[in-house]
Amino acid sequence: MDAVAxxxxxxxxxxxxxxxxxxxxxxxxxxxxxxxxxxxxxxxFGQVPMTWMNKASGGFPLYLASARGARVxxxxxxxxxxxxxxxxxxxxxxxxxxxxRAIQRRTADLGGLAVMLPTEEAAEAGHELARRxxxxxxxxxxxxxxxxxxxxxxxxxxxxxxxxxxxxxxxxGSVDESLIVTTPGGGGAPRRGNVxxxxxxxxxxxxxxxxDLKGLERxxxxxxxxxxxxEPALTNIGIVPPEAGxxxxxxxxxxxxxxxxxxxxxxxxxxxxxxxxxxWGLSPDLVTIGKAIGGGIxxxxxxxxxxxxxxxxxxxxxxxxxxxxxxGTLAGNALSVAAVCATxxxxxxxxxxxxxxxxxxxxxxxxxGVISRYGLPWSxxxxxxxxxxxxxxxxxRTGTEAAAADDPQLDDYLHTFMANRGVLLTPFHNMAxxxxxxxxxxxxxxxxxxxxxxxxxx
Numbered sequence: 493m494d495a496v497a498x499x500x501x502x503x504x505x506x507x508x509x510x511x512x513x514x515x516x517x518x519x520x521x522x523x524x525x526x527x528x529x530x531x532x533x534x535x536x537f538g539q540v541p542m543t544w545m546n547k548a549s550g551g552f553p554l555y556l557a558s559a560r561g562a563r564v565x566x567x568x569x570x571x572x573x574x575x576x577x578x579x580x581x582x583x584x585x586x587x588x589x590x591x592x593r594a595i596q597r598r599t600a601d602l603g604g605l606a607v608m609l610p611t612e613e614a615a616e617a618g619h620e621l622a623r624r625x626x627x628x629x630x631x632x633x634x635x636x637x638x639x640x641x642x643x644x645x646x647x648x649x650x651x652x653x654x655x656x657x658x659x660x661x662x663x664x665g666s667v668d669e670s671l672i673v674t675t676p677g678g679g680g681a682p683r684r685g686n687v688x689x690x691x692x693x694x695x696x697x698x699x700x701x702x703x704d705l706k707g708l709e710r711x712x713x714x715x716x717x718x719x720x721x722x723e724p725a726l727t728n729i730g731i732v733p734p735e736a737g738x739x740x741x742x743x744x745x746x747x748x749x750x751x752x753x754x755x756x757x758x759x760x761x762x763x764x765x766x767x768x769x770x771x772w773g774l775s776p777d778l779v780t781i782g783k784a785i786g787g788g789i790x791x792x793x794x795x796x797x798x799x800x801x802x803x804x805x806x807x808x809x810x811x812x813x814x815x816x817x818x819x820g821t822l823a824g825n826a827l828s829v830a831a832v833c834a835t836x837x838x839x840x841x842x843x844x845x846x847x848x849x850x851x852x853x854x855x856x857x858x859x860x861g862v863i864s865r866y867g868l869p870w871s872x873x874x875x876x877x878x879x880x881x882x883x884x885x886x887x888x889r890t891g892t893e894a895a896a897a898d899d900p901q902l903d904d905y906l907h908t909f910m911a912n913r914g915v916l917l918t919p920f921h922n923m924a925x926x927x928x929x930x931x932x933x934x935x936x937x938x939x940x941x942x943x944x945x946x947x948x949x950x
Contacts, residue, residue: 503902511905511909512908524568526553547919560586562577564916572916583762583784588787588839588928590787590837591834608821618793624766626770632828637666640664640794643721644669646796651719660700680694698717699711702722712751719751729894755778759783764849786831848928854935870883882897883902
């Protein structure tokens with residue numbers, strides 16, 4: 493495969509800088525109330541509820557007034573077609589009616605939101621997750637980060653090994669062990685910007701490049717890896733799909749070296765009703781998932797085979813009930829579980845995924861057409877109901893290549909151009925996700941604006 497072209501190849505960077513200045517000026521003029529709200533938020537760390545909200549291409553974040561279906565309205569009154577969808581958390585759409593009815597029933601009619609008692613809906617949700625992903629036993633969390641943390645602890649308990657292997661530039665929330673990247677010499681190093689690491693990440697973790705079976709085997713051969721925690725396709729560094737035979741090779745190597753395999757389906761859930769695990773016929777030992785399954789209510793889950801569950805529950809030395817390091821007081825609360833049941837049974841259904849995937853194909857085809865017409869050294873990749881364009885051709889095949897293809901200035905121009913004209917993209921990259929409420933008109937609006945933005949660059 494050819495090397496990835498440098499980001500921004502063939503672009504007039506002076507013109508790009510001028511276009512970005514123009515778009516940011518229009519953004520500031522068009523969003524005075526958002527700018528004012530941001531300026532008054534001095535009581536917040538970084539002026540935002542969570543610091544990643546400062547990833548704002550226009551210079552300050554848009555402030556939310558309302559959101560329904562596939563559209564958001566900011567406090568300046570602008571309505572935008574939303575392809576970010578809460579970076580997957582709103583993959584069911586904003587405020588889907590079945591979820592609203594479920595949480596209203598739980599809050600207004602039944603009450604009891606945090607009483608540390610199970611509800612019958614929890615078993616219903618577990619049954620549906622088992623049907624979709626194949627793992628027989630499930631437990632709940634509030635975030636995918638926690639689901640991953642707890643899955644890692646269980647894997648260490650089962651194997652008696654201390655290290656976990658991750659892929660360079662992966663994303664598994666704020667799991668400390670995952671903030672590791674490869675080095676040119678083939679080893680591992682902390683990911684740039686890692687905040688307050690408790691120990692050197694190489695003490696807890698090993699790292700390999702995605703789509704590199706030789707590199708994976710080299711790391712597993714040390715015999716100290718409890719689990720490989722992976723997305724079946726990288727997503728948060730840009731979509732990097734697995735090459736033919738790669739995931740089968742990962743499964744073979746993990747079994748060969750006595751290492752458990754954990755699939756993090758939080759983002760790759762977009763591949764289908766059972767994520768990439770079902771869509772691609774995978775057989776991990778554990779599965780983690782968060783964000784989308786709650787329909788906008790914080791919820792996550794992790795599942796495992798019945799055999800692993802029985803082994804863990806038979807261990808008298810493991811405190812799985814009180815202070816053993818697995819679980820949280822609010823995990824599996826009645827409100828979250830009610831939202832999961834409604835989302836899976838009535839919103840993110842098998843039929844809904846079919847329609848969402850068709851729209852993502854339309855999105856990717858539209859982008860590919862523009863790239864071809866203008867002869868750009870860019871590419872577009874689709875993963876089920878999600879699509880993304882990258883400033884590289886061919887598309888990156890590893891996390892390190894994907895990171896090298898990043899072009900923040902070009903990202904900011906395209907994102908601000910889109911926001912000024914009624915389209916919202918995922919702020920961290922040029923990723924678009926479809927929900928059950930997304931329409932063909934929304935997709936075609938993006939294609940039209942994408943071509944207009946490219947035309948100005950050209």
